[in-house]
Amino acid sequence: MAKRNNRETILVIEDDPDICGFAARLFQLEGYRVLQAEDSETGLRLVRKKRVDLVLLDLRLPKIDGWTVLKELKSNPELSSIPVVVFTASAAASQRNRALAEGAAAYLVKPLSAAKLRKTVAHILHHKGRQ
């Protein structure tokens, strides 16, 4: 248990239960602690309350969309250091550029293999740990 507590926590904000379940399970299998939120409000509440090391963020979400969450996280000095990985079904280059310009650490387009998602997240967390 002691070892597990040292591992990073990933928050998955994703409204599709199957995709949310897949990402959460994958990160658990990789030994991360995982928090899940089906909407932006829950996600923002969790990120303020708990220690979160990385956010996996869908863009098209009910009520408050992922763009708002990204802006909120990046404009809050206490939260802005948390890397945000956008995981979206929007493949448009303009969206990718916008997300990266607004501070996303990576922009991943669905569908994506388990390995690619795992490696991207690991790379970002590893890189961050060294800073």
Added chain:
Amino acid sequence: MVSPEGIILNANNAALKVLGYNKGELIGKPVQTIYAPEPLSKTKQVFEKWRKTGKLRDEEMDIITKKGDKRQVLLSATAVKDKEGRILHSISIQTDITERKQAEEALRGERDRAQKYLDVAGVMLVALDAKQKVSLINKRGCEILGHPEEEIIGKNWFDNFVPDRVRSEVVAVFNKLMAGEIELVEYYENSVLTKTGGELLIAWHNTVLTDERGNTIGILSSGEDITERRLLWKRMIEYEELSKLKSDILSTVSHELRTPLAIIKGYSTMLVDYTQKLSSKEKTEHLRSIDNATDRLTELVDHLLDMSRLDAGLLKLDMAFTSISKVIKGAVAEASLRTPKHNIASHVGGRLPRVNIDTKRIRQVLDNLIDNACKYSKEGTEVVVSAQREGKELVVSVADQGTGIHAKEVNRVFDRLHSAEKRLTSQGEGLGLGLAISKGLVEAHGGRIWAESELGKGSTFYFSLPLDTKRGHNHGEEE
């Protein structure tokens, strides 16, 4: 004085002074001596006229002086006759009008040159006086209106060349302008009425005409026919909207396809990469997720195909006389299995005639309406499917007790554009094409589809199917 034979008998001093001859040189000579040879026929003609009528009044003639200069005169003449009525000689008065003619000529030249400037202008130029009458119009103006100049000049502009629907408004503005009550609107667009009864859209630039004391005496306007340009502009906007719609639909389609693909790709690679770590129970769960995702994909593909078939008019209906009660009961029974937490009931009133439908397609419409009703209402509430005969139609309704639809939106829900707009900004599964497809399917049957809704109380969706009364009788009524 001239004899009937055309011989000059006498001339006064004034005439001699103008012509530069002395009396001796002129008397006894034919009249042709002093009249210009060209047009000779004119001289002959005038002389004949005098001989017949004994009178000439203000005939314009060219005369030649001794030096050979040409001068213009107005010739009036009276015949002096004897008792038997024979012409003895004429007494003629010639007024030298050379200077006046030259001034007139110069003015005409000036006017012609000005008209030429107006005519080469690519725009129409119209001047109106204070009484709304056209005082000037150029060639382009005549072309645009389709009338020759003489049918325009002096006519009331507003009565003749402005369409009925805007006339009173434009006249009011013009009158206020003439009365000095308002400032000139330097640019405006409105239509003119052409000879063929058509309308052309004109862009006007206006200037007020004033007299030397600064009083408004009319208006000068230049107008450009922008009908074609405006039409092209409209088409361009429509085209832009259409391509935006297409691109919205495409990005929605792409998004909707990628979501189930993400589930398939994610879980299948997880099953391969972590096969040792996953229990067989968990593996089965993931495989079930993959299976559901493929169903979602299949449904999306079906919807896209239906929509494009409907768009292209390629949908084939497999028509047969069918009992609508049976179709409704079947749909309700299966929907109750799909969404067991809603109370789905059917109320089919009385004996209904059989309808000529493609059962599979009408069932698709019913499933779509029932699923929507469940989606937008709370668990535990009722969804009621009814059918009744209304005149020559059979009307089927699906009523829920859900959130309802805003009055402004209620009939836009069948609009594909609307669903595309909504899809881009909100959640929910699928392409949002369900109602657009239902509409297409009902209309392909010759029916109508509509909705009534109250916010907070629920929505009722209706569709009608035409009853083939002649065949309906042959097939009898249902049990």
